[in-house]
Amino acid sequence: MRRTLFTALLLTLLGASACAPVQASRLYVRGTEALDRGDVTRAVDDLEQAAALVPEASEVQNHLGLAYGAAGRDQEALAAFERAVALDCDNQAAQQNLRAAERRASGASSR
Secondary structure, three states: OHHHHHHHHHHHHHOOOOHHHHHHHHHHHHHHHHHHOOOHHHHHHHHHHHHHHOOOOHHHHHHHHHHHHHOOOHHHHHHHHHHHHHHOOOOHHHHHHHHHHHHHHHHHHOO
16 A cells, blocks of 8 residues: 555656656556565666656665665665655655664674
């Protein structure tokens, strides 16, 4: 339901008549589903494409951060979470993910 709500919101905000938002929405859903089933390579690919099409979508950036993290690409994950929060400071999931990524980064740098 959350993905459906996000898709509807994304299409409303960006104009349903444009092709890029429709394609971005499909890529977001497909990438999120890939992430949910552990197909990290597909998730990163789809979510990177979605982020390129709608770079102002905080939720896409947040999920891209999750995919990067799952792929072990911690610096890219941190950057994606930072972008997600910068785009929407009310995105609670992105804020939590950013804090967790910052903790991991500070732990890794202190070793």
